[in-house]
Amino acid sequence: MKIYKAENYDKLSERAASIIGAEVVSNPECVLGLATGSTPVGTYGYLKKWYHAGLLDFAGVRSMNLDDYKGLKPDNEQGYYYFMKQNLFQDINIKPENTHIPDSMETDSEKACSDYERTIEESGGVDLQLLGLGHNGHIGFNEPGEIFEKNCHCVTLAASTVEANKRFFERAEDVPSQAYTMGIGTIMRAKKILLLVSGKDKSGILNRVINGPVTPKVPASILQFHPDVTIIADKDALSEVDLQERKGRTIYE
Numbered sequence: 413m414k415i416y417k418a419e420n421y422d423k424l425s426e427r428a429a430s431i432i433g434a435e436v437v438s439n440p441e442c443v444l445g446l447a448t449g450s451t452p453v454g455t456y457g458y459l460k461k462w463y464h465a466g467l468l469d470f471a472g473v474r475s476m477n478l479d480d481y482k483g484l485k486p487d488n489e490q491g492y493y494y495f496m497k498q499n500l501f502q503d504i505n506i507k508p509e510n511t512h513i514p515d516s517m518e519t520d521s522e523k524a525c526s527d528y529e530r531t532i533e534e535s536g537g538v539d540l541q542l543l544g545l546g547h548n549g550h551i552g553f554n555e556p557g558e559i560f561e562k563n564c565h566c567v568t569l570a571a572s573t574v575e576a577n578k579r580f581f582e583r584a585e586d587v588p589s590q591a592y593t594m595g596i597g598t599i600m601r602a603k604k605i606l607l608l609v610s611g612k613d614k615s616g617i618l619n620r621v622i623n624g625p626v627t628p629k630v631p632a633s634i635l636q637f638h639p640d641v642t643i644i645a646d647k648d649a650l651s652e653v654d655l656q657e658r659k660g661r662t663i664y665e
């Protein structure tokens with residue numbers, strides 16, 4: 413596990429974009445696993461900037477998003493396809509047919525999830541998976557539970573997740589209660605993983621992710637077992653994290 417300490421959110425974003433940019437340059441047909449939420453917005457800002465500066469080319473890149481709400485139309489402004497279009501896709505030259513996200517309009521959950529899992533497999537698998545962290549330790553929409561879900565599945569969102577995400581909706585009742593998400597197994601099959609964490613409010617949970625026991629009660633703790641995981645966190649997010657030397661851990665200032 414590599415842990416980068418970033419001075420602030422902007423430095424975190426720049427560092428994350430440089431890792432994604434390096435992937436795109438070294439493998440122009442790479443499969444990027446992308447994430448929504450507020451944390452990666454700055455990273456997408458740098459990718460757009462470097463694309464416009466002629467440093468990055470996304471013509472051959474394919475993308476797989478982590479998750480989406482069930483039942484929101486693709487043009488719904490709270491849907492994750494809309495989010496990706498607004499924050500990244502419309503400003504770079506990725507081909508729309510190369511961008512993938514679970515089918516939020518598919519009412520048959522099993523079909524939506526098995527179709528998406530197949531799409532990922534047929535792409536050859538995710539080369540670099542970008543992740544944010546939920547306050548309860550969730551990644552994608554894998555909420556704390558009794559088991560690590562292997563594949564894409566339909567989840568009922570935890571009350572705390574609905575609460576955290578209601579800021580994007582007009583009314584709390586508008587937050588969908590269910591979502592489709594890559595499973596923990598789907599995420600762990602990515603060749604490389606990049607987890608971004610910003611803000612003091614995530615510090616306690618980040619400490620459990622990095623130092624706590626690996627448990628489905630803190631879904632992101634499974635990342636301790638991934639052979640190629642990089643965490644970029646700002647000073648605030650690291651304020652409660654024990655960063656003592658450990659086997660297999662490298663810390664970059």
Ligand SMILES: N[C@@H]1[C@@H](O)[C@H](O)[C@@H](COP(=O)(O)O)O[C@@H]1O
Nearest residue numbers: 448449450451544545546552553
């Ligand atoms: N499904 C998304 C996650 O993929 C994201 O990581 C999390 C944290 O979001 P934020 O970065 O806004 O704190 O929120 C949502 O629940």
